[in-house]
Amino acid sequence: MTDVTGFAPWDDPQATPLISYQNVTKTFGSFTAINDISLDIFPGEFFALLGPSGCGKTTLMRMLAGFEDASQGRITLAGQDLAGVPPNKRPVNMMFQSYALFPHMNVWDNIAFGLRRDGLAKDKVAARVEEMLRLVRLGKFAQRKPDQLSGGQKQRVALARSLAKAPKVLLLDEPLGALDKKLRQETQFELVDIQEKTGTTFLIVTHDQEEAMTVSTRIAVMDEGVIKQVATPPALYEQPNSRYVADFIGDVNLIEGTWINGSLVWSADQAPFDAQGTAGQGETVWLSLRPEKVAISKQEPDAINKVPGKVIDIAYLGNLSTYVVEIPGGQKIKAQAANARRLASRDITWNDTVWLSWTKTAGVVLTE
Amino acid sequence: MIRKPYLFPPYIWLILLFLTPFAIVFKVSLSDLAIAQPPYTPTLDLTEGWAGVRAMFEGFDFENYVWLFSGSWGSWDVASFVPIWVFDDALYYNAYTSSLKIAAITTIIALAVGYPMAYAIARAPRHLRPLLIMLIIIPFWSSFLIRVYAWIGILSNEGFLNMVLGWLGLPELRIINTNTAVYIGMVYVYLPFMILPIYAALDRMDGSLLEAAQDLGCSKIEAFWRITWPLSRPGVIAGCFLVFIPVIGEFIVPSLLGGSDTLMIGKTLYEEFYNNRDWPVASAVAVILLFVLIIPIVLFQRHQLKQQEAQL
Numbered sequence: 001m002t003d004v005t006g007f008a009p010w011d012d013p014q015a016t017p018l019i020s021y022q023n024v025t026k027t028f029g030s031f032t033a034i035n036d037i038s039l040d041i042f043p044g045e046f047f048a049l050l051g052p053s054g055c056g057k058t059t060l061m062r063m064l065a066g067f068e069d070a071s072q073g074r075i076t077l078a079g080q081d082l083a084g085v086p087p088n089k090r091p092v093n094m095m096f097q098s099y100a101l102f103p104h105m106n107v108w109d110n111i112a113f114g115l116r117r118d119g120l121a122k123d124k125v126a127a128r129v130e131e132m133l134r135l136v137r138l139g140k141f142a143q144r145k146p147d148q149l150s151g152g153q154k155q156r157v158a159l160a161r162s163l164a165k166a167p168k169v170l171l172l173d174e175p176l177g178a179l180d181k182k183l184r185q186e187t188q189f190e191l192v193d194i195q196e197k198t199g200t201t202f203l204i205v206t207h208d209q210e211e212a213m214t215v216s217t218r219i220a221v222m223d224e225g226v227i228k229q230v231a232t233p234p235a236l237y238e239q240p241n242s243r244y245v246a247d248f249i250g251d252v253n254l255i256e257g258t259w260i261n262g263s264l265v266w267s268a269d270q271a272p273f274d275a276q277g278t279a280g281q282g283e284t285v286w287l288s289l290r291p292e293k294v295a296i297s298k299q300e301p302d303a304i305n306k307v308p309g310k311v312i313d314i315a316y317l318g319n320l321s322t323y324v325v326e327i328p329g330g331q332k333i334k335a336q337a338a339n340a341r342r343l344a345s346r347d348i349t350w351n352d353t354v355w356l357s358w359t360k361t362a363g364v365v366l367t368e
Numbered sequence: 369m370i371r372k373p374y375l376f377p378p379y380i381w382l383i384l385l386f387l388t389p390f391a392i393v394f395k396v397s398l399s400d401l402a403i404a405q406p407p408y409t410p411t412l413d414l415t416e417g418w419a420g421v422r423a424m425f426e427g428f429d430f431e432n433y434v435w436l437f438s439g440s441w442g443s444w445d446v447a448s449f450v451p452i453w454v455f456d457d458a459l460y461y462n463a464y465t466s467s468l469k470i471a472a473i474t475t476i477i478a479l480a481v482g483y484p485m486a487y488a489i490a491r492a493p494r495h496l497r498p499l500l501i502m503l504i505i506i507p508f509w510s511s512f513l514i515r516v517y518a519w520i521g522i523l524s525n526e527g528f529l530n531m532v533l534g535w536l537g538l539p540e541l542r543i544i545n546t547n548t549a550v551y552i553g554m555v556y557v558y559l560p561f562m563i564l565p566i567y568a569a570l571d572r573m574d575g576s577l578l579e580a581a582q583d584l585g586c587s588k589i590e591a592f593w594r595i596t597w598p599l600s601r602p603g604v605i606a607g608c609f610l611v612f613i614p615v616i617g618e619f620i621v622p623s624l625l626g627g628s629d630t631l632m633i634g635k636t637l638y639e640e641f642y643n644n645r646d647w648p649v650a651s652a653v654a655v656i657l658l659f660v661l662i663i664p665i666v667l668f669q670r671h672q673l674k675q676q677e678a679q680l
Contacts, residue, residue, distance in 0.1 A: 066582075067579055086582070086587075087582040088582050088584075092583075093583055093584065094579075094580070096576045098574060098576050100579065100580035102577060102580075103599065104598045117584060
């Protein structure tokens with residue numbers, strides 16, 4: 001999305017961030033959940049915190065909502081230091097992973113809950129609730145209790161309720177985790193649509209890299225309390241800065257070697273791989289290579305990087321097939337090819353000797 | 369019935385242990401006092417065959433009920449617009465109203481004490497909760513009677529409480545044989561019945577609901593009244609009925625801890641049976657008590673049903 005609209009305030013040194021984490025650390029007893037994180041999030045962003053469970057992403061979000069205090073460091077929202085501000089006084093609303101809909105209230109009252117706490121006039125509350133019901137297309141269900149709704153409907157009520165007060169930032173904690181895959185994909189696009197319509201800054205926590213890639217303007221990949229990399233989805237995929245990020249986002253082949261004279265020496269008896277990268281002479285490096293960038297052929301191709309191998313396994317995914325090829329030295333490399341032709345006419349099969357090849361710019365050289 | 373044979377045991381249980389004794393009590397309540405063994409008439413004389421059965425039924429009347437309710441609309445209590453029912457013998461009427469009053473006050477105290485305890489247990493660290501619940505239940509393992517006797521030891525004039533007060537140089541208290549002692553005993557005995565259903569309701573509650581309420585602008589106290597209290601209400605109502613209903617008919621606590629002026633229907637019933645030996649009147653009192661109890665029970669079941677329907 002970023003590239004299409006040209007929305008990239010993070011590249012603009014003049015832009016002021018909406019949310020700013022400054023050297024934030026959070027410890028629970030002897031356990032460090034967040035380790036000295038600094039992060040700026042800009043108005044209008046759909047920002048994703050991505051990482052495995054226990055990486056600290058939820059803690060980082062809960063600190064913004066006010067449910068946890070930072071042990072060290074500062075968190076500011078629109079320039080205001082949030083330290084000591086209770087959750088009910090923050091211009092931030094959260095959509096909970098469990099949705100946390102109030103079971104004793106119907107949909108209408110759930111959405112109106114926050115507005116009423118603000119002491120809004122009755123007709124203003126009604127107008128806003130109706131607007132929210134239209135936004136999430138739940139007008140017909142206004143009188144239903146949460147128990148009478150499907151998972152997807154509950155998710156939309158939770159979204160409407162957290163958006164009703166027009167918060168500066170909407171926090172979404174694994175918002176689609178409870179939905180089945182098909183509904184999840186539909187809802188992802190709906191979320192993006194609503195985010196654009198309302199112009200609210202969204203901060204989403206997820207462990208699902210596909211979800212993060214689909215919805216967000218930028219992603220912070222987290223591991224054990226630190227941020228490994230912050231980048232737009234394409235940059236994260238094409239230019240990961242570490243093996244951890246490369247491996248977490250999508251599928252990847254990592255070939256270990258030594259960086260000598262601008263190429264990767266990975267085997268004593270095979271030609272080195274030519275790749276673009278910056279690393280010290282003699283440093284141990286890894287070539288990160290996405291399966292879809294590796295071509296597979298029966299004849300020896302005319303390419304800069306090529307290596308023979310034997311087909312060990314073929315995974316048929318419908319539109320694509322993934323070939324697992326064992327190259328000299330025993331490492332298994334995945335190569336992906338589109339199934340442009342019908343299965344019956346496929347010419348590569350198990351135990352075939354094949355050639356893998358890729359261009360100089362296909363891979364990324366990683367030093368950590 | 370035949371298609372659902374697993375329903376037989378509860379029906380047989382009810383017929384044998386509830387309906388049959390009730391029928392016997394009801395029959396006695398329609399009889400008259402007699403100096404005989406058993407101390408009422410008519411009795412069934414099966415040697416006479418059908419004639420005996422007919423003779424027995426002919427002997428039945430509602431005299432005891434008429435007597436219990438006999439009286440007249442005396443006057444209007446102008447202050448409260450309530451007609452004053454003047455009974456020939458106000459003992460039973462007073463015993464019923466006094467029982468209802470004691471049951472109501474006991475329920476309110478048990479709720480005031482039990483709710484915070486249930487709340488504290490439900491919010492305690494997860495690994496401590498089974499232990500705390502166990503501590504609530506443990507008294508059930510010893511005899512009810514022994515526990516009430518223990519209170520005599522604590523509350524009596526030379527008892528443990530006054531001993532401690534004496535050591536502290538405080539004036540002694542006269543508690544035993546008063547209504548205060550009855551309330552202490554009742555709340556003590558029935559508190560677990562208040563705590564357990566409230567705890568169950570609070571424990572079921574998803575903690576993120578309170579976070580959501582705060583996130584949407586509630587202070588912690590407001591979040592309690594808007595979320596926790598309404599969601600624990602089914603437990604509160606169940607607890608109140610579980611305390612109120614048995615306390616109305618309670619006999620042991622008022623007779624052991626209460627004084628001569630403590631009037632409760634259970635005690636009155638006992639005295640009617642064993643001191644007065646007027647079985648027919650005592651039975652009539654018991655039948656009326658059952659109907660007095662049935663009203664709150666029916667209300668309770670209606671409420672439960674509504675709750676279930678609301679959840680569908």
